[in-house]
Amino acid sequence: MSNPLIELRHVSKQFHHRVVLHDINLTIYAHRIYGFSGPNGSGKTLTFKTILGFAKASSGQVQVNGAIIRKDTLFAPGIGFALSEYNVLPNKNGRENLALLALLAGNDQATSIDELLTLVGLSPTDPRKVKDYSLGMRQRLLVAVALIGDHPIVIFDEPTNALDEDGQQFMITLIKDLQARGKTVLVSSHDAAFLKAVSDEIFYFSDGQIVRTEACHAD
Numbered sequence: 001m002s003n004p005l006i007e008l009r010h011v012s013k014q015f016h017h018r019v020v021l022h023d024i025n026l027t028i029y030a031h032r033i034y035g036f037s038g039p040n041g042s043g044k045t046l047t048f049k050t051i052l053g054f055a056k057a058s059s060g061q062v063q064v065n066g067a068i069i070r071k072d073t074l075f076a077p078g079i080g081f082a083l084s085e086y087n088v089l090p091n092k093n094g095r096e097n098l099a100l101l102a103l104l105a106g107n108d109q110a111t112s113i114d115e116l117l118t119l120v121g122l123s124p125t126d127p128r129k130v131k132d133y134s135l136g137m138r139q140r141l142l143v144a145v146a147l148i149g150d151h152p153i154v155i156f157d158e159p160t161n162a163l164d165e166d167g168q169q170f171m172i173t174l175i176k177d178l179q180a181r182g183k184t185v186l187v188s189s190h191d192a193a194f195l196k197a198v199s200d201e202i203f204y205f206s207d208g209q210i211v212r213t214e215a216c217h218a219d
């Protein structure tokens with residue numbers, strides 16, 4: 001196998017003496033889809049934040065694209081993400097939100113924003129403001145946010161929350177399409193069937209630990 005893109009070694013995290021991540025070890029290789037499964041509060045989002053550099057590991061090491069987080073670089077290079085708690089501007093429409101984020105990211109091509117909206121199943125000409133979006137539309141917009149900048153690794157935090165069955169199927173097709181385009185995807189969900197349908201490998205979290213790893217598809 002090729003060199004790992006992401007490596008977590010003995011990563012632990014505590015807040016005020018409460019251990020919330022305990023000895024997390026995982027390895028992410030290119031062009032694969034990794035599912036992060038587990039109940040609320042089990043550590044999935046915090047693991048994503050530790051990989052991105054938004055949360056500092058109390059101990060252990062996080063390496064992304066050869067750079068040690070918080071040593072060689074503050075934030076992880078080459079990752080697009082949409083955390084579920086991420087707030088988009090409610091009084092702007094989807095296109096305006098993406099355009100602003102793309103501008104902040106130094107990527108302000110209007111055509112690619114329209115392509116992104118279409119890719120996630122939103123209309124570039126829809127004038128509705130995000131505050132008037134359904135939860136499912138908001139989820140699709142968050143997925144588009146993660147795709148700004150066309151990064152080789154993408155992290156989706158709970159992208160199927162609030163999606164109906166068609167929306168879930170759309171998300172499975174989209175994520176597999178991203179893999180076919182050469183991307184590496186990390187995706188969390190409470191939905192075991194969704195994760196099994198989309199992942200090559202699933203990490204099962206419980207109480208801040210990875211209690212099981214499952215390979216879902218033959219290599």
Ligand SMILES: Nc1ncnc2c1ncn2[C@@H]1O[C@H](COP(=O)(O)OP(=O)(O)OP(=O)(O)O)[C@@H](O)[C@H]1O
Binds near residue numbers: 044045
């Ligand atoms: N800034 C913080 N301060 C204190 N505790 C925190 C902080 N961030 C996360 N935690 C705690 O860490 C634990 C793991 O949280 P995390 O958000 O990773 O869970 P999760 O598996 O993503 O759950 P969910 O499905 O609800 O998003 C939780 O108990 C949470 O309360």
